[in-house]
Amino acid sequence: MNLTDSHCHLQDPKFSRDMPRVIQRARATAVTTMVVVGYDMDSSRRAVEIAQSNEGIFAAIGVHPHDAKALTTGDISTLATLAESPMVVAIGEIGLDFYRNLSPPDVQHRAFREQLALARTLRLPTVIHARSADEPTFEVLAEHAEAISGDWPAEGPLGVMHCFAGDVALAEQYADLGFLISIAGTVTYPNAEKTREVARHIPLTSLLIETDAPYLPPQSRRGQRNEPANLVETANFIAELRGEPPELIAKETASNANRLFALDRVVQPTGERA
Numbered sequence: 001m002n003l004t005d006s007h008c009h010l011q012d013p014k015f016s017r018d019m020p021r022v023i024q025r026a027r028a029t030a031v032t033t034m035v036v037v038g039y040d041m042d043s044s045r046r047a048v049e050i051a052q053s054n055e056g057i058f059a060a061i062g063v064h065p066h067d068a069k070a071l072t073t074g075d076i077s078t079l080a081t082l083a084e085s086p087m088v089v090a091i092g093e094i095g096l097d098f099y100r101n102l103s104p105p106d107v108q109h110r111a112f113r114e115q116l117a118l119a120r121t122l123r124l125p126t127v128i129h130a131r132s133a134d135e136p137t138f139e140v141l142a143e144h145a146e147a148i149s150g151d152w153p154a155e156g157p158l159g160v161m162h163c164f165a166g167d168v169a170l171a172e173q174y175a176d177l178g179f180l181i182s183i184a185g186t187v188t189y190p191n192a193e194k195t196r197e198v199a200r201h202i203p204l205t206s207l208l209i210e211t212d213a214p215y216l217p218p219q220s221r222r223g224q225r226n227e228p229a230n231l232v233e234t235a236n237f238i239a240e241l242r243g244e245p246p247e248l249i250a251k252e253t254a255s256n257a258n259r260l261f262a263l264d265r266v267v268q269p270t271g272e273r274a
């Protein structure tokens with residue numbers, strides 16, 4: 001069984017002391033593929049570095065809505081330059097977060113749209129963060145999908161709704177728009193019945209799984225630092241919920257990640273294909 005962690009932050013300072021061991025533990029528990037996701041300029045650069053020096057690790061680059069206020073025009077060109085690395089498989093995480101509003105809403109909107117435009121120019125999929133912003137995020141992504149359909153006959157999914165926290169109806173709307181739904185360890189929390197409903201009902205072809213490490217450890221590790229190795233617990237939990245074998249969940253979610261991020265096209269640092 002091989003698992004793909006579609007969203008983790010190995011560049012987070014919480015991993016600075018033992019990242020090689022964290023990666024080893026992930027591989028030892030079948031998590032062979034990881035996407036390290038940027039949230040500001042520095043973490044995006046670090047994501048690319050980590051991907052370039054570790055097999056099975058890929059990078060997404062982008063500026064999180066919390067940091068939208070720091071995003072400059074120069075940063076957009078820097079992201080474009082960073083994306084020249086074949087290890088960069090997506091733009092993200094980008095989106096809207098009106099729960100904490102660490103950047104003003106209009107500034108978040110501008111940063112989100114500018115980075116979606118960049119993704120269209122580069123023909124890259126996107127990793128989307130949406131919190132307390134269901135409707136505006138859907139509106140912006142519907143426009144993005146529309147803009148893509150004009151000039152870019154997208155073959156695969158357009159992006160992924162990271163750590164999805166909406167209901168089944170919203171998940172279906174996103175699936176129709178061309179987005180995959182990524183379920184995090186939060187699905188194991190006692191109060192997460194809405195997320196369990198989503199995990200039970202969405203078609204396997206739309207499902208991704210993620211840790212969002214170092215955040216959101218699954219229930220058995222709450223209060224601890226999360227790491228990609230813990231993805232196994234979430235995969236088993238979802239398998240149980242759906243009444244399907246964990247191997248099937250692993251295989252389908254890995255294949256969805258492959259399709260979304262076009263991982264087969266990426267030549268590994270070792271010269272091997274993923």
Ligand SMILES: [Zn+2]
Binds near residue numbers: 007009037093212
């Ligand atoms: Zn994240």
